[in-house]
Amino acid sequence: MNGFNTILVVDDDLSIVELLRDFLENDHFHVLTACDASEAWTLFQQNTVHCIVLDIMMPGQDGFALCRRIRKESSVPILFLSARSDDVDKIRGLTLGGDDYIIKNASPGEIVARIKAVLRRVPSQQPMGEKLLVYGRIKINLSAREVKVDGERVVLTPREYELLRLFMEHPRHVFSYDQLLERFWEGVGDRHTIRVHLSRLREKIEPNPNQPQYLINVWGIGYRFEGG
Numbered sequence: 001m002n003g004f005n006t007i008l009v010v011d012d013d014l015s016i017v018e019l020l021r022d023f024l025e026n027d028h029f030h031v032l033t034a035c036d037a038s039e040a041w042t043l044f045q046q047n048t049v050h051c052i053v054l055d056i057m058m059p060g061q062d063g064f065a066l067c068r069r070i071r072k073e074s075s076v077p078i079l080f081l082s083a084r085s086d087d088v089d090k091i092r093g094l095t096l097g098g099d100d101y102i103i104k105n106a107s108p109g110e111i112v113a114r115i116k117a118v119l120r121r122v123p124s125q126q127p128m129g130e131k132l133l134v135y136g137r138i139k140i141n142l143s144a145r146e147v148k149v150d151g152e153r154v155v156l157t158p159r160e161y162e163l164l165r166l167f168m169e170h171p172r173h174v175f176s177y178d179q180l181l182e183r184f185w186e187g188v189g190d191r192h193t194i195r196v197h198l199s200r201l202r203e204k205i206e207p208n209p210n211q212p213q214y215l216i217n218v219w220g221i222g223y224r225f226e227g228g
Helices: 014-026 037-046 063-071 087-096 108-120 158-169 177-185 191-205
Strands: 006-010 030-034 051-055 078-082 100-103 132-135 138-141 146-149 152-154 215-218 222-225
Touching (some): 006 014, 006 037, 014 030, 037 051, 037 063, 051 063, 051 108, 063 078, 063 087, 078 087, 078 108, 087 100, 087 177, 100 108, 138 158, 146 191, 158 177, 158 222, 177 191, 177 222, 191 215, 191 222
Parallel strands (some): 006 030, 051 078, 078 100
Antiparallel strands (some): 138 146, 146 152, 215 222
8 A cells, every 4th residue: 555655754854854765665655855844835736645744843934834734725644743742732733733743753663653554544445536534424525525424414514514524633632622712713712612512513413412422522621532
């Protein structure tokens, strides 16, 4: 499978880029490299990329800004690579749409293993033009922004859709009330705002909204998605 996957490695540290290239090519991945966000964006636009390993601190535009730009048009897996282990950076990266966050002192072998793990979560057989997220009874066609439960189309509001997509892209990751408020309401609102939206979403996707099996409340913290 690896021979059909192209990995874009974006980092201004050439030693890291070359090391990752060697390990990935040894595992039969096709590797593209960029030293800044501008070069990475050009390569992303010109090639079919299956996964991006993205440094955060780079000259010019940082990795967070590039991730935000990519997420406006693609759900390609993004793994942040950073020298910083701060929870704040990790949370920000995942909230912006990153699929994983790796500290640079991780071994190249571990980084390759994390890339493979992310790629395994991406459906390998999809009709051309479709990008799907599937967990249990729920399927999201990201290309069409369409949600189906048990094969039946479910109509969601734009905010309900984006909430469900975030949770399904990060199964078992706990998103706090503050994170959700910041991402979807620009920090304006309270816990009740979130509970109301999640309650409405549960009504549409859960077999029994009073005993949810997908959108689980983590008492006093926030919510997580149980993907199965």
